[in-house]
Amino acid sequence: MANGWHGVRAALSEANYRTFTIGNAFSLIGTWVQRLALGWVVWELTRSGAWLGAVAFADLFPMVFVTPFAGALADRVDRLRVTRISQALLMAQAGLLAVFSALGMLSPELILALALVGGVITAFNQPFRMALLPSLVDRSHLVSAVAVNSIVFNTARFIGPAIAGLAIAWGSVTLAFVLNFVTFAAFSVALARIRLVRIEQLPSANPGLMKSVVEGCRYAARHAGLGAMLLTLAVISLCIRPVLELMPSYAGLFDSDAMKFAVMTSVIGLGSLIGAIRLSRLNNPRILARMALSNGLLMGAALLVAAGTQYEWLALVALLALGYGMVVSGIANQTVIQLVVPDHLRGRVLSLHSMIFRGAPALGALAIGAASDFMSLRWPLAVGAVLTFVFSALVYGRRTTVLKSLDL
Numbered sequence: 001m002a003n004g005w006h007g008v009r010a011a012l013s014e015a016n017y018r019t020f021t022i023g024n025a026f027s028l029i030g031t032w033v034q035r036l037a038l039g040w041v042v043w044e045l046t047r048s049g050a051w052l053g054a055v056a057f058a059d060l061f062p063m064v065f066v067t068p069f070a071g072a073l074a075d076r077v078d079r080l081r082v083t084r085i086s087q088a089l090l091m092a093q094a095g096l097l098a099v100f101s102a103l104g105m106l107s108p109e110l111i112l113a114l115a116l117v118g119g120v121i122t123a124f125n126q127p128f129r130m131a132l133l134p135s136l137v138d139r140s141h142l143v144s145a146v147a148v149n150s151i152v153f154n155t156a157r158f159i160g161p162a163i164a165g166l167a168i169a170w171g172s173v174t175l176a177f178v179l180n181f182v183t184f185a186a187f188s189v190a191l192a193r194i195r196l197v198r199i200e201q202l203p204s205a206n207p208g209l210m211k212s213v214v215e216g217c218r219y220a221a222r223h224a225g226l227g228a229m230l231l232t233l234a235v236i237s238l239c240i241r242p243v244l245e246l247m248p249s250y251a252g253l254f255d256s257d258a259m260k261f262a263v264m265t266s267v268i269g270l271g272s273l274i275g276a277i278r279l280s281r282l283n284n285p286r287i288l289a290r291m292a293l294s295n296g297l298l299m300g301a302a303l304l305v306a307a308g309t310q311y312e313w314l315a316l317v318a319l320l321a322l323g324y325g326m327v328v329s330g331i332a333n334q335t336v337i338q339l340v341v342p343d344h345l346r347g348r349v350l351s352l353h354s355m356i357f358r359g360a361p362a363l364g365a366l367a368i369g370a371a372s373d374f375m376s377l378r379w380p381l382a383v384g385a386v387l388t389f390v391f392s393a394l395v396y397g398r399r400t401t402v403l404k405s406l407d408l
Contacts, residue, residue, distance in 0.1 A: 023190025030183025032160025037176035043248035053369020056245035060362030066123035071351020072212035086125030091184035098177035127351040147280035158269030165262020216348025225406035237360035239384030245365040271323025292332030296392025299325035303385035
């Protein structure tokens with residue numbers, strides 16, 4: 001397996017993966033611009049943590065219902081074609097947001113409805129896009145390709161909020177939505193240019209769709225290593241990651257304006273970028289798995305500091321650590337799944353990863369956001385931090401058994 005930056009260069013030397021990555025980079029930057037703009041508009045219209053949580057729920061929770069079936073389909077139909085169609089639909093949704101914003105017609109209810117539409121499309125698209133990856137690169141470059149994907153994602157998380165902050169500060173939320181539409185169009189063009197030579201062989205005879213879903217869930221549940229990692233990811237996603245969706249409310253604890261809000265979100269992205277760059281130089285999946293198991297301890301402690309501090313500079317340090325921890329969870333879990341799970345089950349198990357990664361924050365944001373309307377946001381965040389720390393400590397105590405079962 002390629003080492004360090006050589007592995008990254010090797011992955012990017014493959015034309016299909018390079019084209020996909022460039023288009024994906026533009027699309028992800030636009031996505032983060034839109035997410036920040038939507039959150040700010042909802043906060044400005046309502047000043048309600050519950051509304052922020054509701055919009056996040058509409059955007060993220062469809063993963064729970066849609067993704068398992070999409071994952072089963074990803075193991076039996078053309079992954080590239082479905083990814084192209086899904087991306088075109090997301091581009092249309094971004095266009096509607098831009099039009100309604102330009103006409104001054106955006107309301108919390110309309111934003112909620114459009115967020116739900118985008119959430120359903122993304123939930124269907126995610127397993128196909130993730131399962132497509134092994135068809136774009138040689139297996140020996142897969143770990144590096146996953147790391148590059150994470151670097152791209154977290155660079156976008158850093159750049160996107162900064163662009164959104166500038167757009168909002170200039171008084172043009174519509175511009176943020178237009179930018180997302182343009183970046184989605186760029187990714188659609190990139191997907192159209194991909195020509196697969198190496199296509200994964202999918203089973204010619206498949207059981208029923210529901211049976212396929214159950215088979216994927218049963219495989220993950222019975223696998224001691226994957227089960228422990230997915231459970232840890234679920235707790236982190238439920239208790240820690242909602243802070244991202246509630247950032248306008250969190251920034252409000254420090255009387256922050258739109259630019260400071262964007263800075264806080266960008267700091268999380270910067271921490272994620274640092275983590276992604278560091279992990280891109282690791283070529284040992286076993287080390288990644290070990291980091292994933294200990295990661296909750298770091299994130300629990302960081303969120304507890306973020307929830308309790310009255311100092312903005314200390315909050316930024318804690319958010320930086322949270323961003324670092326989030327990327328460790330994302331890279332480690334996805335890499336282990338890509339390497340451990342058999343080809344014919346990959347789409348279904350990756351769909352479980354996506355369902356947890358997006359569905360659990362939806363539930364967490366809804367609960368924490370609603371609670372913050374009755375008490376300070378600091379208290380529900382602190383409870384989530386403690387729960388994460390305690391659960392992660394229990395899982396880390398079983399790390400030897402978990403790592404042995406993964407056989408990395």
